[in-house]
Amino acid sequence: MADVVVDPGATLSRLRSQGSMRGLSGLTAAESRRWLPWRALTFAFGGLVLLGLMYALWLPGPDRIVSHLVLAFFTTWILLLVVTTVATTQDMVAAEINRGTAAWVVAKPVGRPAFVISKFVAMVPVVVVAMVGIPGVAARFVLVAAEGNGRTEFRANDALMLIGDPAGRGEYSTVPAMADYLGTLSLLVMILLVIAAAMVLLGCVLRRATTILAVGMLVPVAMLVLEPSGVDHQIVSLTPAWLMESFIEGARDNPAPVLGPVLVGVVWIAGLLGLASWWFNRREL
Amino acid sequence: MKDLALEVRGLHKSFGGTEVLRGLDLGVPRHSIYGFLGPNGAGKSTTMKIIMGLVRPSGGQASVFGRDVRRDGPAARALIGYLPQHARFHPYRTCRQVLEYVAALYPGREPRGDLRYRIDELLGSVGLGDFADRRTRGLSGGEAQRLGLAQALVPRPDLLILDEPSAALDPQGRRDILEIIDSLRGRVTIFYSTHILDDVQRVSDSVAVISRGRVVADGPISDLLSGRGSIWRITTTGAGDSTRDRLAAEVWVEDVDLRARGDNQIWSVRLSNDEASDRLLGVLLADDSIDIAEFHPSDHALEDAYLAVVGHDNEG
Numbered sequence: 001m002a003d004v005v006v007d008p009g010a011t012l013s014r015l016r017s018q019g020s021m022r023g024l025s026g027l028t029a030a031e032s033r034r035w036l037p038w039r040a041l042t043f044a045f046g047g048l049v050l051l052g053l054m055y056a057l058w059l060p061g062p063d064r065i066v067s068h069l070v071l072a073f074f075t076t077w078i079l080l081l082v083v084t085t086v087a088t089t090q091d092m093v094a095a096e097i098n099r100g101t102a103a104w105v106v107a108k109p110v111g112r113p114a115f116v117i118s119k120f121v122a123m124v125p126v127v128v129v130a131m132v133g134i135p136g137v138a139a140r141f142v143l144v145a146a147e148g149n150g151r152t153e154f155r156a157n158d159a160l161m162l163i164g165d166p167a168g169r170g171e172y173s174t175v176p177a178m179a180d181y182l183g184t185l186s187l188l189v190m191i192l193l194v195i196a197a198a199m200v201l202l203g204c205v206l207r208r209a210t211t212i213l214a215v216g217m218l219v220p221v222a223m224l225v226l227e228p229s230g231v232d233h234q235i236v237s238l239t240p241a242w243l244m245e246s247f248i249e250g251a252r253d254n255p256a257p258v259l260g261p262v263l264v265g266v267v268w269i270a271g272l273l274g275l276a277s278w279w280f281n282r283r284e285l
Numbered sequence: 286m287k288d289l290a291l292e293v294r295g296l297h298k299s300f301g302g303t304e305v306l307r308g309l310d311l312g313v314p315r316h317s318i319y320g321f322l323g324p325n326g327a328g329k330s331t332t333m334k335i336i337m338g339l340v341r342p343s344g345g346q347a348s349v350f351g352r353d354v355r356r357d358g359p360a361a362r363a364l365i366g367y368l369p370q371h372a373r374f375h376p377y378r379t380c381r382q383v384l385e386y387v388a389a390l391y392p393g394r395e396p397r398g399d400l401r402y403r404i405d406e407l408l409g410s411v412g413l414g415d416f417a418d419r420r421t422r423g424l425s426g427g428e429a430q431r432l433g434l435a436q437a438l439v440p441r442p443d444l445l446i447l448d449e450p451s452a453a454l455d456p457q458g459r460r461d462i463l464e465i466i467d468s469l470r471g472r473v474t475i476f477y478s479t480h481i482l483d484d485v486q487r488v489s490d491s492v493a494v495i496s497r498g499r500v501v502a503d504g505p506i507s508d509l510l511s512g513r514g515s516i517w518r519i520t521t522t523g524a525g526d527s528t529r530d531r532l533a534a535e536v537w538v539e540d541v542d543l544r545a546r547g548d549n550q551i552w553s554v555r556l557s558n559d560e561a562s563d564r565l566l567g568v569l570l571a572d573d574s575i576d577i578a579e580f581h582p583s584d585h586a587l588e589d590a591y592l593a594v595v596g597h598d599n600e601g
Contacts, residue, residue, distance in 0.1 A: 026390045029389065103339050103369065105390070107367050109362040109392065284340045
């Protein structure tokens with residue numbers, strides 16, 4: 001049997017910063033390695049396959065135009081994004097607690113808040129790159145590819161996120177507007193991140209995966225129905241429902257704010273994660 | 286004042302209305318191998334979980350090398366390698382990835398090549414050399430326990446806390462674990478709980494016995510055994526009732542237990558001092574109705590001492 005080599009006292013000199021965020025970088029890196037190779041690529045691949053199928057089905061028809069394809073694609077894709085975000089984040093914390101690995105990890109020199117927040121931070125590039133960015137860029141390439149044969153003919157309100165209207169509202173254009181694209185994209189990203197942060201909190205509070213899933217599905221529904229339900233806009237603008245409202249208005253080709261809803265979304269994410277960290281911190285494992 | 290690796294003072298913990306720890310005090314000297322003994326439910330795992338920051342104490346404090354485990358939790362845990370009673374790992378990671386993951390959570394990074402070499406060495410030392418690239422979901426309980434020990438050693442800890450390290454292991458695995466513990470003697474402080482008293486007697490320098498939430502005996506094993514007289518095991522044939530009565534009346538005999546096993550009589554005699562063993566042998570030889578087959582000091586002195594202190598506490 002090999003003798004175990006140890007260096008007693010060495011760790012004392014290796015102690016650096018302390019605090020609740022200790023270990024965040026290591027935890028996030030490990031969590032990202034878990035997410036990115038598998039789930040992210042699965043989402044990206046799934047999105048591209050979906051786009052390819054729709055492209056193949058729509059484009060050959062003589063009266064089909066690309067904007068309809070993009071509209072259909074993104075309508076489907078956004079619904080899938082919301083459902084997928086809830087479904088894939090419901091086990092981020094609760095499963096670790098139930099499996100006993102949360103106790104194993106927080107017995108290391110890491111802060112408990114770092115454990116919770118690493119789950120969310122690792123999710124951000126997945127949402128931005130794989131779930132929104134790659135399908136968005138892919139759709140843009142489709143438009144550019146179709147532009148040469150005169151099939152690209154769309155109006156801003158024909159598509160949900162990719163297509164802007166630089167020539168003036170209501171006019172047809174063959175050039176997607178990047179500013180509108182990025183604005184709508186950021187609203188969609190923030191909606192998904194607010195949902196992910198809410199799922200992290202639910203994972204800290206609740207134990208059963210089915211309960212977390214059921215309650216989690218109510219989050220996007222609540223964001224969707226708050227404004228139409230007659231609640232005063234002043235109140236809506238203090239909630240993530242403003243993100244959804246602004247996103248839908250933008251999709252309808254109406255002027256809609258981006259910066260305000262995004263900032264409200266950031267504040268809500270910080271609040272949800274703070275509450276999740278506080279709850280997890282008091283929990284005995 | 287002793288140089289303590291782990292110090293616990295007045296630790297209290299209640300779950301609901303049940304008081305699990307009742308003012309537990311403990312001092313583990315640096316570089317000692319310290320056994321933590323106690324019956325089920327005595328509070329051993331709860332004590333260890335409080336030290337590791339997994340459970341909040343209702344009162345009292347614990348410190349590791351002077352660092353309070355609540356105020357400086359991460360800093361204190363940076364000095365500790367911990368094996369929980371039931372080792373659990375992410376099922377999607379391989380054994381090697383588990384150790385790499387643990388290494389990333391501790392301060393100080395080793396060059397990748399050095400870390401890989403050391404991980405191979407650690408996995409080999411716990412008998413998992415061939416399991417390096419196997420996912421943990423396929424490990425048996427004993428294999429998970431071995432991996433648990435390896436991951437506890439990854440950070441080169443100054444203090445190793447092991448909760449029932451050999452409970453799930455076969456005899457070979459148990460011996461391997463004891464050899465690893467023994468190989469760390471003098472370099473790492475080891476604080477471990479167990480039910481297996483033979484293990485404690487084999488590798489520990491000191492022990493603490495916990496009963497009903499507080500330490501009822503602690504110190505070097507030799508201290509625990511001293512002052513308790515000596516226990517002798519005797520196997521005889523033939524009836525020995527009259528001799529038992531005679532021994533029980535002697536002032537140098539503290540306790541006599543006589544049980545029949547088949548044709549034999551098994552005696553357990555506690556003497557007030559070692560010198561009295563000659564007198565004991567004389568009394569037995571004087572009885573013509575019995576033949577002595579075996580006469581030797583007990584191999585289970587610690588077990589006897591443990592049962593005595595725990596039993597005494599339960600009576601109290």
